[in-house]
Amino acid sequence: MEKIAITGIGVVSPSGIGKRQFWANIKSGRSFIKKITRFDASLYPSHIAGQIDDLEKYSHISERLLKKIDAFSHMALVASETALQDAGIDIKNEDPNLVGIFLGNAIGGWLYAETELRDLYLEGREGVSPYMASAWFPAAPQGQVSIYYGIKGFSKTVVSDRASSSMALGYARKVLDKNKLNMIIAGGMEAPVTPYALLCCNTYGALSKNNDDPQSAYRPFDKKRSGFVIGEGAGIVVMESIQRARKRGANILGYISGYGTSCDGVDRINCASDGKELARAINMALTDARVKPQDIGYISLDGLAVELWDDSEIRALKLVFGDALKDIPLSCPKSMFGNLLGASGALDMITALLTMENNLVPPTLNLDTPALNGLNYVRGQAKEYKVNKSLIISRGRGGINSVLVVEKGEK
Amino acid sequence: MDTKAKVKEVLSSLLKVKLEELKDEVSLQDSIGVDSTEMVESVIALEKSFGVKLSPKEITKSSTINGIADNIQSKLAK
Numbered sequence: 001m002e003k004i005a006i007t008g009i010g011v012v013s014p015s016g017i018g019k020r021q022f023w024a025n026i027k028s029g030r031s032f033i034k035k036i037t038r039f040d041a042s043l044y045p046s047h048i049a050g051q052i053d054d055l056e057k058y059s060h061i062s063e064r065l066l067k068k069i070d071a072f073s074h075m076a077l078v079a080s081e082t083a084l085q086d087a088g089i090d091i092k093n094e095d096p097n098l099v100g101i102f103l104g105n106a107i108g109g110w111l112y113a114e115t116e117l118r119d120l121y122l123e124g125r126e127g128v129s130p131y132m133a134s135a136w137f138p139a140a141p142q143g144q145v146s147i148y149y150g151i152k153g154f155s156k157t158v159v160s161d162r163a164s165s166s167m168a169l170g171y172a173r174k175v176l177d178k179n180k181l182n183m184i185i186a187g188g189m190e191a192p193v194t195p196y197a198l199l200c201c202n203t204y205g206a207l208s209k210n211n212d213d214p215q216s217a218y219r220p221f222d223k224k225r226s227g228f229v230i231g232e233g234a235g236i237v238v239m240e241s242i243q244r245a246r247k248r249g250a251n252i253l254g255y256i257s258g259y260g261t262s263c264d265g266v267d268r269i270n271c272a273s274d275g276k277e278l279a280r281a282i283n284m285a286l287t288d289a290r291v292k293p294q295d296i297g298y299i300s301l302d303g304l305a306v307e308l309w310d311d312s313e314i315r316a317l318k319l320v321f322g323d324a325l326k327d328i329p330l331s332c333p334k335s336m337f338g339n340l341l342g343a344s345g346a347l348d349m350i351t352a353l354l355t356m357e358n359n360l361v362p363p364t365l366n367l368d369t370p371a372l373n374g375l376n377y378v379r380g381q382a383k384e385y386k387v388n389k390s391l392i393i394s395r396g397r398g399g400i401n402s403v404l405v406v407e408k409g410e411k
Numbered sequence: 412m413d414t415k416a417k418v419k420e421v422l423s424s425l426l427k428v429k430l431e432e433l434k435d436e437v438s439l440q441d442s443i444g445v446d447s448t449e450m451v452e453s454v455i456a457l458e459k460s461f462g463v464k465l466s467p468k469e470i471t472k473s474s475t476i477n478g479i480a481d482n483i484q485s486k487l488a489k
Contacts, residue, residue: 063427068448126455130448 001288003255003407004173005245008087008238009350010079010187014050014231014337017058018082023354025336026362027382031215032337033229039195046207048214049193050231050338068131069144070109071232072191076141077148079234080185084149087238087250089183091149100181101145101155102172103236104164104188105138106342106396110197112136138342141189153181159342161396162302163261164188165235166345166404170259172239182244187346189234201230204269204397206306218339219366220303220332221310221377228305231338235346254353254409257389258289264399271309271399275316281401282320282391289389289405293321296328296405297387298361300348302395303332304339307371313393314372329385331378335365345394349406352390356408361385414487415480417460422476425456438474450474463487 009019014032016022025032032050041047052075059078066074084091091099112129113136119127134140139157146155154175158168165188172186192201201207208227210217218229245252260281264272271278286293302313317325333351334340340347355361360382367379392404412420415435423430428443439445445453447467454465457479463486473482 067427130451134448 001174001177003242003257004176004239005242005250005252006237006239006254006256006353006409007245007250007252008083008089009253009353010081010083010086010234010236011347011350012052012055012075012079013233013235013340013347014052017055017078019086019350019354023358026333026351026354027358027360029363029365029381030336031365033214033218035211035214036193036198038193041198044198045202045209046211048211048217048229050229051193052232068135070112070135070140070191072105072109072189073135073141073144075191075232075234076103076145076189076236079187079189079236080145083185083236083238089238091151094182096150096152098153098182099151100153100172100175100184101142101151102158102168102175102184102186103142104158104160104166104168104342104346105141105190106159106161106164107190107192107197107200108138109136109140109191111191111194114194114196145185160400160402161398162339162341162344163394163396163400163402164342164345166349166392166394166402167261169256169346169349169404170261170402173256173259176239176241183238183240185236186239187234187236188343190341190343191232192230192341193232198230206304208305216366218305218335220301220305220335220364221370221372222367223369223371225305225307225310225371228339231334231340233340233343233347235343235350237346237350252409254356255407256404257407258285258291258405260284260288260403262401264401266399269397271312271395273308273312275312275319277399278313278316278393278395278401279319281403282316282393285391285403285405291389291405294324295389296391297385298352298355298390299328299330300352300390300392301330301332302393303334303364304395309395310371313395314375326374326376329361329376329378329383331361332364333362345392345402345404348392348394349404352392352406353409356387356390359384359386361387414484415476418457418476418480418483421456421460422453425453433476435477436475440474457483461487
């Protein structure tokens with residue numbers, strides 16, 4: 001399978017909106033995890049998150065549309081617009097039948113849903129907004145993006161827990177490789193900072209309860225890890241064939257060159273402890289990209305900050321990379337802004353593209369004492385490395401594994 | 412406030428459009444591109460505001476501001 005070019009990046013995250021602001025904060029290693037202020041979450045065992053407070057400031061969406069959509073669609077629309085602008089694409093000049101949308105999401109639009117469900121029980125059926133049905137479900141952002149731009153090509157929403165957007169990107173590459181479409185808007189979005197969604201995340205049992213010190217709560221791979229912290233946002237890119245990107249003189253920001261996926265199949269929640277299936281997905285992605293393990297210059301870790309998940313992730317990497325693993329820089333930058341669940345893979349891929357462009361690996365925060373020694377974690381602050389190829393690991397509940405290989409662009 | 416002005420105010424506030432976008436003699440579909448869900452929502456809001464029973468069909472048929480106001484006026488007069 002051929003490499004696919006990425007020519008535009010759109011980021012909506014707690015660490016910044018737009019790739020410049022996002023990268024400036026990521027490279028400086030600043031934490032954006034804080035106590036939730038959107039609603040009174042003080043009674044939840046975990047009430048900290050990466051929260052976006054200034055989306056309206058960057059939004060081009062009318063009030064009329066905003067009342068019909070959930071926050072996750074809003075984030076997807078802003079990220080899509082930014083990605084298209086970054087790619088220098090005016091969608092009006094595209095054949096709408098040959099443009100697709102591939103997005104990943106895990107939980108749907110709960111801010112909208114829970115408000116309307118409250119009204120259903122308080123006011124009866126007439127109290128519920130007629131937009132409820134089209135606002136909450138996971139594919140709603142795909143629909144809104146398609147309506148907004150008049151996009152009519154083959155499109156898909158992937159729901160695969162935290163691996164959703166990574167899978168959407170891998171799927172999008174396959175479709176572009178078959179020349180079925182000219183370009184795809186791909187990535188993911190998630191808005192879990194709502195009363196009910198936060199409750200579900202708490203019930204999962206893997207969130208950090210270190211509410212008194214939010215900035216040091218998310219500590220993947222650290223001996224004192226206590227679980228992850230949720231975040232909200234969207235990461236969306238413009239993908240197109242290399243030939244088309246070059247023909248139109250686009251800035252090629254990077255390439256997706258490999259994709260692999262597998263399932264552990266051992267538990268409805270947990271992953272397998274042996275890391276074998278994750279290792280198989282990593283090998284699939286490397287083979288697909290036609291690169292050897294020693295060609296990988298940076299590994300973006302899933303990093304759930306739960307012993308079973310962290311240890312099995314490292315076990316899988318050791319199975320693939322062997323002793324060479326100790327020399328490859330590893331990082332989990334989401335420790336700065338939270339785990340964006342279904343959008344986490346897309347944000348990790350965007351971070352990897354910026355890492356390669358800037359020859360700077362961003363740090364994992366709070367990794368003061370690694371639980372497993374002898375590895376090249378980049379921690380505390382960013383470190384210079386010339387990276388040409390990166391491996392990005394995404395995992396979901398029940399042992400869903402999704403791995404991407406991305407390569408440096410032509411800039 | 413006369414019926415027409417009140418209809419405009421209800422729709423402007425509900426649909427988040429400016430008053431001047433609602434034209435007296437142009438249908439809501441043609442003036443602001445109202446969709447079917449917005450039409451249902453508009454019927455519910457107008458029913459609540461005026462205390463009359465309306466149907467989406469009626470409103471779609473007479474979907475100019477003047478047409479809607481006349482429809483409501485005739486029901487209020489009964």
